[in-house]
Amino acid sequence: MQSSGGFKRRLNLLDLTLLGLGSIIGSGWLFAANEASIFAGSNAWISWLIGGVAFILIGLVYAELGSAMPRAGGFVRYPQYTHGTLVGYLIGFTAMLAYSSVAGIEVEAVRGYAATWLPALGTKAQGPTFWGFVVEIALLVFFFLLNYWSVNVFGKFNTVITAIKFLVPLLTIVVLFTHFHGSNLAVGGAKPGGTAGVFQAVSMSGIAFAYLGFRQAVDFGAESKRPQRDIPLAIIFAILLATLLYLLLQFAYLGAVPHGQLLKAGWAGLTFTQAPYAELAQSLGALWLMNVIFVDAVISPSGTGNIYLSGTTRVLFAWARTGLFYTWFRKVDARTGIPRGALWLSLLLSIAWILPAHQSFWSGLVGNVTSATVLTYMVGPISLASLRKTAPDMERPFRLGAISIVSPLAFIAASLIIYWSGWTTNFEIIGMVLASLVLYFAFIDREGTRNRLKSDWKTGAWLVVYYVFMLVVSRLGNYQLPTGAKPVLPNGVDDLIVAVGALIIYYWGVNSAMKKPEIDTDDEEVLAVNAADV
Known part of the structure; x- marks a missing residue:
């Protein structure tokens, strides 16, 4: 592996938009x-609308940050620019x-659908069998190889796959509306239903999880041909198109859904x-659509898993680039423009996530991933407001x-969104x-950072308090409490407390920023694009 290489600017607006939409x-x-229908019943569409609005707000924040500072794994680096090593480490x-x-969740989804045809791969309730694990690991290795050779191959492959992924849901919409029962x-009978069901569906049914992919335009910012223009547009286009589709x-x-069953x-x-x-589709007699969906059930999650394996690579690179992770993972191969050490670690971590036997693996992990990912997003608004001042x-x-x-x-x-994930997940x-x-503390002595420990804790204490506040x-509150436990806060009051507490910590975080942000340059990580790359 060569350490003198850098990322190559080869991705255009369409590539970036489809990276987000494909995720x-x-x-x-x-x-x-x-899942949303079970939680919220016929009000499930409200959950999607709440998710779309929430992520538009978050996306607009990162549109400014990403265009001003196009960096590989920018989500990990912006917090350290404004608030130092403690915040940078925790977000990383x-x-x-x-x-x-996420790649593990996606290959599990592929295996879950394939198991309908091939029961030897396992069931949703029991999880994957030995051969199910073999299929999942083989898919992850395939994603690894797609990413290993160059970002250009990866980007163009994703563009084709995402186009297919968009067409099948559109076809499904058209067919299902011909069987629409107003x-x-x-009909009622959702669990828990009502307002609580609508809110819980946002975090726990896969709605917020679905929207998380908008960030890819930021994570691949160092590889965009025109990052200042294309990153904001890609974020906005991806979220708006996805909201309408969902x-x-x-x-x-x-x-x-057949009215008699409801x-x-x-x-x-x-029971679906x-x-x-x-x-x-099978219950409606549309067997041809059932088969099309089964084919897409391999393509859609595979495409997203491929993107996230590559995205994990950029995150690990970014973390190493901040000096808070092993420097070996910040090395970029000169020929391909890929941080191959980080890519190898991404593969191993993705495999590690699928090795334990999980019951209801997809729905079990999706809440955890949603909460964890949004915990990395929530610092963006504070970094943005801090930079406007400093x-x-x-x-x-x-x-x-x-912005105010x-x-x-x-x-x-x-x-x-983090709160609605519930106590069990957040704990x-x-x-x-x-x-x-x-x-x-094991990494803090790297590159002389121990000398600034006191100042970095001063600029980052708000984040630790925020974590404790969210746990309490x-x-x-009212979501995912231990068996037998009863909520202390009335429904609605808990949401208000979260909102007010978050607002207080927001202004604390903004006012805790370093007086002068420490922003690195991307000169050493991005290679100039030549005529052949344009």
Whole structure:
């Protein structure tokens, strides 16, 4: 491996938009409508709308950051630019957890649908068999090889796959609307239903998980031909297109479920659990659509898993680039422009996530990944507002308007999504992140950073308090409590407490930023594009 290499600017606006859209349209579209219907019933579309608005707010924040500072794995690096090593380390560790597990979720979705044809691969309830694990690992190795040779091969492959991934959901929408029963929208029986069901569906059914992919335009910013223009546009296009698609899918699903089945057990009694859209198509007699969905069930999650394996590579590179992870992972191969050491680690981490036997693997991990990923997003609004104060003259090709409103709203939205993930999920994720501070002290002596320990804790204490605050409210709130536990906070009051607490910590975080941001350059990591690359 050569250390003198750099990333190559080869991705255009279409590539970046489809990277985001390709990440969003993964296993989420195959499962989330069914899961959301169980949680929220005919109000499930509201959950998608809440998710879309929340991620538009968050996306606009990163549109400015990404265009001003196009960096590989920018989500990990911006917090360190504004708040130092403690915040940079915690976000980096959280991002490693979040990113590395997504590829595992996607190959599990592929295996889950394939198991309908090949029962030897396992079931949703029991998890993968030995041969199921073999198929999942083989897929991850295939993604690894696609990423190993060059970003150009990866990007063009993704563009073709995403085009296919977009067409099949559109076809599904058209067919299901021909079987639409308006009376379904008046049926109850969701679990838990009501407002709580709508909010919980955002975090736990796969809705927020589906939207997480918008970040790819930022993570691949160092490889964009025109990052200042294309990153903001790619973020906005991907989220808007995905929101429209998912709203149509949810309405189509709600209306096409056989009305007689709903009358028997309500939305919580839906039996389309192994392969929801395919099973629904079969119940409607559309066997040809069932087969098309089964084919797409391999293509869609595979495409997303491929993107996330590559995205994990950029995150690990970025973490190493900050000086808080092993320097070997920041080396970029000179010929391909790929950080191959980080890519190898991405593969090993993705395999590690699928090795344990999980019951209901997809739905079990999706809440954890959602909470962990949004825990990396929520710091963006604070970094953006901090930079407006400490670096007012920075060139900003995309300048977010009404930042005093949009930025705190984005932070509140992210905090609510984390809270709706529930106590069990947040205890696992935030607990691991706080426990990882042991490793922070192991790395803190690198490159003389121990001398600045006191100042970095001063600029980063708000984040530790935020984690503790979210744990306490999650335990007192209404979501995913331990068996037998009862909520202390009334429904609605808990959301208000999260919003007010988040707002207080937001302004604390903004005012805790370093007086002068420490922004590195991308000169050593990006190679000039030549005529052959354009």
